[in-house]
Amino acid sequence: xxxxxxxxxxxxxxxxxxxxxxxxxxxxxxxxxxxxxxxxxxxxxxxxxxxxxxxxxxxxxxxxxxxxxxxxxxxxxxxxxxxxxxxxxxxxxxxxxxxxxxxxxxxxxxxxxxxxxxxxxxxxxxxxx
Amino acid sequence: xxxxxxxxxxxxxxxxxxxxxxxxxxxxxxxxxxxxxxxxxxxxxxxxxxxxxxxxxxxxxxxxxxxxxxxxxxxxxxxxxxxxxxxxxxxxxxxxxxxxxxxxxxxxxxxxxxxxxxxxxxxxxxxxxxxxxxxxxxxxxxxxxxxxxxxxxxxxxxxxxxxxxxxxxxxxxxxxxxxxxxxxxxxxxxxxxxxxxxxxxxxxxxxxxxxxxxxxxxxxxxxxxxxxxxxxxxxxxxxxxxxxxxxxxxxxxxxxxxxxxxxxxxxxxxxxxxxxxxxxxxxxxxxxxxxxxxxxxxxxxxxxxxxxxxxxxxxxxxxxxxxxxxxxxxxxxxxxxxxxxxxxxxxxxxxxxxxxxxxxxxxxxxxxxxxxxxxxxxxxxxxxxxxxxxxxxxxxxxxxxx
Numbered sequence: 001x002x003x004x005x006x007x008x009x010x011x012x013x014x015x016x017x018x019x020x021x022x023x024x025x026x027x028x029x030x031x032x033x034x035x036x037x038x039x040x041x042x043x044x045x046x047x048x049x050x051x052x053x054x055x056x057x058x059x060x061x062x063x064x065x066x067x068x069x070x071x072x073x074x075x076x077x078x079x080x081x082x083x084x085x086x087x088x089x090x091x092x093x094x095x096x097x098x099x100x101x102x103x104x105x106x107x108x109x110x111x112x113x114x115x116x117x118x119x120x121x122x123x124x125x126x127x128x129x
Numbered sequence: 130x131x132x133x134x135x136x137x138x139x140x141x142x143x144x145x146x147x148x149x150x151x152x153x154x155x156x157x158x159x160x161x162x163x164x165x166x167x168x169x170x171x172x173x174x175x176x177x178x179x180x181x182x183x184x185x186x187x188x189x190x191x192x193x194x195x196x197x198x199x200x201x202x203x204x205x206x207x208x209x210x211x212x213x214x215x216x217x218x219x220x221x222x223x224x225x226x227x228x229x230x231x232x233x234x235x236x237x238x239x240x241x242x243x244x245x246x247x248x249x250x251x252x253x254x255x256x257x258x259x260x261x262x263x264x265x266x267x268x269x270x271x272x273x274x275x276x277x278x279x280x281x282x283x284x285x286x287x288x289x290x291x292x293x294x295x296x297x298x299x300x301x302x303x304x305x306x307x308x309x310x311x312x313x314x315x316x317x318x319x320x321x322x323x324x325x326x327x328x329x330x331x332x333x334x335x336x337x338x339x340x341x342x343x344x345x346x347x348x349x350x351x352x353x354x355x356x357x358x359x360x361x362x363x364x365x366x367x368x369x370x371x372x373x374x375x376x377x378x379x380x381x382x383x384x385x386x387x388x389x390x391x392x393x394x395x396x397x398x399x400x401x402x403x404x405x406x407x408x409x410x411x412x413x414x415x416x417x418x419x420x421x422x423x424x425x426x427x428x429x430x431x432x433x434x435x436x437x438x439x440x441x442x443x444x445x446x447x448x449x450x451x452x453x454x455x456x457x458x459x460x461x462x463x464x465x466x467x468x469x470x471x472x473x474x475x476x477x478x479x480x481x482x483x484x485x486x487x488x489x490x491x492x493x494x495x496x497x498x499x500x501x502x503x504x505x506x507x508x509x510x511x512x513x514x515x516x517x518x519x520x521x522x523x524x525x526x527x528x529x530x531x
Contacts, residue, residue, distance in 0.1 A: 080178065080400060080412065080484045084315050086468070087323040087480025096468065101486040119316050121180065121402045121412070121482070123242070 001071060001112065003064035004038030013061055014042065021054035022046055028111045041111055071112040072127035074105050079124040085116035131423045134508045137171045144502045146171040148418075150492040151332050151430055158431035167427035172499055172506065175337045175430075176351070176416040176491030177329035179483030180402050182313070183293035183364055184411040185223035186249050186391055189285040190260065192218055193277075197262065198270035204262040206279075207248050213262070217270055220262075221290070222248060224401075224411035234406060238311040244409025247401025249289075252281050253353070254396035287391040289353055289399070293363035295415050297335035297383035298439060301326045301460060301479075303472060306445035311406020315482060317444055321472050324441065327482040330462035331433040332492055334417035335383050338429055339376040340516065341368070343419050345509025350387065351416030351495045354398035356504070357389025359417075362513050367522035376429065379438040379459060383513065387415065398491075414487065416495040420506050434462035441472060451524065 004013065009032060017023045023046040030040045044051060058065050081102040085094045093109035094116055096102070116125040140146040147170050149157065154173045158166045196217065204213040204220045208228040212221040224246035233239050252258050257278040266273045281287050302314035303321045310317050315325045330336060338344045348359040363384025370382040398414030421427050440456035442448055460470045465479045498504035514520040 081486045082179070082412075082484040083481040084325065085480070087325060087478045088316060088318070096466075101489060115316070118405050121315075121404055122400055123403060 001066045002038070002040040002042060002058065003066075004040065005062050005064075006036050008062060009036055009038045011061075013058065013063065014040065016057065017044065017054045021050045021057065023050055023054050029113070072107075072110050072114070072117065072125060075124050075126065078122050079103065079120075080122055082121065084119050084121060085125065088115040088119050090115070132171070132420070133422065134420050134506050137420050138505045140171055141499055141502055141505055144500065146499060148172045148174060148496045148499045150489070150496055151175045151337050151432075152489070152492070154427075154430045155331065155433045158427060163424045163428040163431070166431070167421055167424045170421045170427065173337065173419045173421060173430040174416055174492045174495040174499070175329075175334040175419065176332050176414070176488040176493075176495065177295055177334060177483060178398070178414045178487035178491060179327055179329070179412060180313070180404070180410045181291065181294040181296075181413045182225055182410045184249075184289070184291040184413055185221055185245060186252070186287060186289050187215075187219060187221040188279075188287045190218045190220070190279055191283075191285050193272060193275055195272045196270045197272035197275050198264045198267055199262045199275070202262060202264035204260065206258050206260055207243075207251070208259070208261075209243070209245050209248050211245075224249060225408050227409055238406025240405060241403045241407065241409050244401070244403075246409050246411035247403075249391075249411055250396045250399055250401040252287070253391055253394050253399050255281060281392060289357065289387070289389050289391045289394060290360075291363075291387045291413065293365060293384045294387045294413055295334055295363070295385050295417075296328075296381050297333070297339070298378050298437065299327045299381050300442040300448075300456075301439050301465065301470075302444045302448075303441055303457065303477070304445045305443040305447075305457075308445075310445050311404070312444050313404055313407050313410075314444060315480065316405065321475060321477055324465075324470055324472060324477045324479045325482060326439060326462070326465045326479060328437070328439070328462065329483055329485065329488040330437050330466075332485070332488045333437075334415060334419075335385070336377060336437055337432060338417075338419050338426070339372070339378065339432070340429075341383060341513040342426060342429075343422070343509070344385070344417055345512045347507055347510035348417065349505070349507045350389075350418075351414070351491055351498070352387055352389040352394065353391070353414055354395030355389055355391075355393035357387050357415075358507075359385050359509070360388040361386040362520075363387075365522045366514065366520060368514055368516045368518065369521050372516070373436075373438060375432065375436055377432060377437050380440050385513075387413075414491050416491040418495055418499060418504070418506055434466060435464075437462050439465070441470075
């Protein structure tokens with residue numbers, strides 16, 4: 001998840017990731033907040049060295065870079081494993097484990113859309129999105 | 130050979146009763162047939178853990194000095210209005226009640242973060258609750274105001290009293306419109322974007338005794354982590370619904386009114402619940418033991434997900450506008466649990482409101498209680514109305530007042 005400060009919103013920062021650092025990027029979510037800051041959720045593919053350098057470049061530009069899997073969290077003690085979130089999760093990050101019949105959560109697949117946070121009847125999902 | 134509940138209870142006291150969960154019974158009956166299973170098995174346990182909106186508790190807080198007559202006055206528990214229409218210090222709190230300050234759906238969809246159900250969860254968990262009461266005052270009950278913390282340890286009675294729980298089967302909810310809708314069946318995406326269902330199905334108490342042969346008034350049950358009883362038929366009990374050949378209703382049918390001592394229950398099994406855009410409720414854990422008295426009953430407890438069908442209902446218009454007419458189709462619970470069903474030619478992801486893993490846990494806990502001789506079965510003192518008793522869930526007959 002990239003948070004672009006006000007001054008950077010008009011600059012083609014993401015294009016540089018592909019041109020200078022040979023990274024493939026897939027934009028999962030993008031919007032500009034009322035304060036004219038940018039919020040992007042990108043899936044970046046490339047070799048590890050290029051990825052590290054590309055992220056370093058973003059940070060030196062003033063972009064706040066965070067792994068999306070850290071944005072949405074499940075409060076394990078609250079979850080009742082009902083499964084209501086599963087029907088709304090667009091990426092399958094939340095799914096019913098056929099053996100245990102419980103709901104498993106793969107943070108790496110989460111794109112922080114926030115549907116589970118809204119839908120969870122016992123408020124077991126929390127996060128920023 | 131047919132058994133009686135007394136015989137089964139004698140075995141339970143000796144810790145020699147054979148107890149299986151409904152899932153295990155399904156496997157046994159499929160392997161060895163109803164007759165063999167009926168001979169071998171004494172009790173089958175069932176379980177369910179889902180939102181049950183007609184739930185609440187009543188408490189007697191004890192008299193104050195000087196005395197106050199809350200009955201006829203007002204009372205809130207953690208700012209949630211409680212019903213004060215009973216005797217002086219008896220109050221009832223329903224799970225769907227929200228604080229007066231709750232914005233409801235003014236900013237749509239409302240979050241409904243805290244209501245009666247959450248108060249009950251906090252109370253059962255041993256937390257202090259803020260009670261604020263006002264009264265009009267009488268000669269014998271002169272006090273007009275009482276504000277105090279109360280706790281489940283200190284009150285006299287604390288009783289879980291639920292007019293309607295454990296719906297026997299339910300609908301599959303979809304949204305035919307072009308806008309997201311927020312319902313008691315969860316968030317429904319437009320254009321039949323998803324399908325939500327709510328039943329423990331193969332583990333469900335009433336679906337394992339579809340014709341109410343063993344479950345009736347006075348049946349002892351697992352309720353909210355403790356022991357409870359069936360006190361009456363639940364509201365909207367509808368035994369005359371269409372059934373498949375196996376006796377299993379294919380639409381929402383029977384319901385139960387359940388009661389028990391809240392002091393021996395646990396918050397893990399009584400969870401305050403918020404449905405976005407809809408309101409608050411209580412998710413209740415219930416487990417009912419079924420005595421395997423004969424072959425027929427053994428057959429019923431072998432009912433599994435794929436034997437139970439539910440109707441696909443549109444919640445954007447057909448349901449809210451109470452439009453008569455057939456459903457959009459029907460599916461069984463094995464199809465629903467696969468994660469996808471076909472509606473109007475499209476593949477639609479499914480999700481459950483009822484926790485199957487918690488239902489399994491409840492069936493296991495009840496199995497343990499019975500196997501250890503800690504839980505005896507009861508014969509019902511009166512039966513529930515059955516399919517031939519003429520009980521039908523009717524809509525309201527609106528008549529003008531003037």
